Amino acid sequence: MDTTQLLKGVLDLAVLAALRDEDGYGYDILRRLRTAGLGDVGDASVYGTLRRLYNGGLLTTYVVPSDEGPHRKYYSLNPAGRAELQRSGKVWQGFASTMDDLLRERGTA
Amino acid sequence: MNSTAQDEITAYVFAVRAALGDLPEAQRDELLEDLTEHLTEVMADGEGPLTDRVGSPEAYAAELRGTAPFVGGFPDPPTRPNPLIELRDQVLPVLRTADVKVGGVLGYERASDFGRLLRPAWWVLRGYLAAMVVAEILDGGDQPIGLLPRIGGSDGVALILLAAGILGSIWLGRRSFRLSTWPKAVLYGTSFVLVIVALTGFTQADGYTRDSYYSNVTSYDNPYSQVEDVFVYDAQGRLVTGARLLDQNGQPIHLGNAYCYDDEGTYADAPEGVYPYCASKAPFRMPDASDAPLPSPAPSGISPSAAEPSDAPATPSPSVSPSPSK
Known part of the structure; x- marks a missing residue:
């Protein structure tokens, strides 16, 4: 099974979760996701998802000057983003536990 | 950051833009708005050409396109059209406009600002009305209780009940912002009933006042009126x-x-x-x-x-x- 296909469905939730405890700029978030174990996640996917979540009103941005490069655009969860994270997180947990149950019943896991 | 790297990024972004050529101009601009900055971060992190690290511009564009549907990652549950919400969406803008217009006449930014100032006054009135209703229920006498919440015709009881009602209503009013849905609904419902009671009482009192104005003393209780x-x-x-x-x-x-x-x-x-x-x-x-x-x-x-x-x-x-x- 291809994890990139699975990832497509949950990338929004993954990006929101990566921003839960700490604000971050685009590449920063990509690194967080990869460190967390989502090695297959593509740069364009994270970048595009951030843009989309921002346009959807779930994120706010602010610019921080950087010594060794251009200004960095930081993304931050706003209340709507936190609400969406909670809602989608519940959907995911329900879905994941259903899958777990299914796999256990079949004796696969 | 050297100029070679900058050029590489510019060329890369240009290629991605070209690969997204079929998208509407506005959507494409929006999608690529931060791409240069973002790729600069990527470049700063390690060595090697950009294509080695993030793939070809065409693949990048394709991946970007995959994130393009501007909806949540999970399909949103189908929203059933709610007639109440639709009605609210139609009525609210009209009300807001009226709010601002009337507010100008009153000398406030919005009429609701003025209304908010009147809130404590309503609390006092509500306390009085509640006391009147309580008195009306508890008072068993045949005499009308008048305009004070008298029980058994006692002015003292009336004043105590009035003070209790008003203080209670103010206390409740200050707490009402923190109430949860159900207690709030009960409070509003009771307040609505009190308003109805008040209107009824006002109409009655008004009627008495007008009637007594026309009443002829000799034709009423005078035993000599037939003489x-x-x-x-x-x-x-x-x-x-x-x-x-x-x-x-x-x-x-x-x-x-x-x-x-x-x-x-x-x-x-x-x-x-x-x-x-x-x-x-x-x-x-x-x-x-x-x-x-x-x-x-x-x-x-x-x-x-x-x-x-x-x-x-x-x-x-x-x-x-x-x-x-x-």
Whole structure:
């Protein structure tokens, strides 16, 4: 099974979760996701998802000057983003536990 | 950051833009808005050409396109059209405009700002109304309780109840912002009922005030309102003519109508305050007054002075009410 296909469905939730405890700029978030174990996640996917979540009103941005490069655009969860994270997180947990149950019943896991 | 790397990024972004050429201009611009900055971060992190790290511009564009549907990562549950919400969406903008317009007339930014200032006043009024309702329920008396929450006609109880009601309402008002949905609904429902009660009470009180303005005192409780003429008899039961009635202050007592409309149908004005006006209509008449016996047994209460022999032809008191028994 291809994890990139699975990832497509949950990338929004993954990006929101990566921003839960700490604000971050685009590449920063990509690194967080990869460190967390989502090695297959593509740069364009994270970048595009951030843009989309921002346009959807779930994120706010602010610019921080950087010594060794251009200004960095930081993304931050706003209340709507936190609400969406909670809602989608519940959907995911329900879905994941259903899958777990299914796999256990079949004796696969 | 050297210029070579900058050029590489610019070329890369250009290639991605080209690969997204079929998208509407605005959507493409939006999608690529931060791409240069973002790729600069990527470049700064390690070595090697950009294509090695993030793939070809075409692949990048394809991946970007995959994130393009501007909806949540999970398909949103289908939203059933809610007629109430649709109605609200239509009505709210109109109300907001009215809010601002009326607010200008009142000298506030919005009319609701002014209304918010009136909130404590409503709390006080609500406390009064609640006290009135409580008094109305607890008071078993027949008398109307008036405009204060009297129980058993007691002003003291009224004031205590009033103070309790108002203080309670203010306390509740200050807490109402923190109430959860159900207690809030109960509070609003009760307030609505109180408003209805208040309107009913106001209408009643208004009605009483207007009615009493027109009410005619003589036609109401006055037992003499039916009196047309007064016949005074002396101790011997003789009709006294030319009698005058005076009260304790010497004021003439006016009863009846100062005219005579006798049996033959002739009309004649009579001097005011000299009784009887119409001697021919006297209820009792002696065939011969000079040798007539005392009118004992007097027909029911016609002759108040009959029991006690007195020289006074008439007692100047309004309490004496010879009522013609027709």
